[in-house]
Amino acid sequence: MNIGDASAGSGVSAKMIRYYEQIGLIPPAARTASGYRDYDPRDVHILRFIARARDLGFSINEISELLDLWRSTDRRSADVKALAQAKVDDMRRKIADLQVMADTLETLVGTCAGDDRPNCPIL
Structure with a gap:
């Protein structure tokens, strides 16, 4: 899906999606043959997680920590x-x-x- 669809599906503006990619909060999106960003449902799920964390007051650095924990298969819930x-x-x-x-x-x-x-x- 394109960035507009990812934005609509996640509630995160296209500008913020590009920013999150630029600062490394999310990995670079796949690209179509014509160079457009191409997002999958997992990307939208991560963007929804980020939006929810922002709504709860977490900073970008804190969200990065949460995402690292989320991606870790050996994370401890205590962390x-x-x-x-x-x-x-x-x-x-x-x-x-x-x-x-x-x-x-x-x-x-x-x-x-x-x-x-x-x-x-x-x-």
């Missing part, structure tokens, strides 16, 4: 779990940091009169 748990822990830290930021800003908003005078602790 996969550890990678995912590290991502969860990172997300929880970011959520906590954002909560502190929101609380601080909310306090500042509460102390600003919001009237015609120029004084406001936000500034």
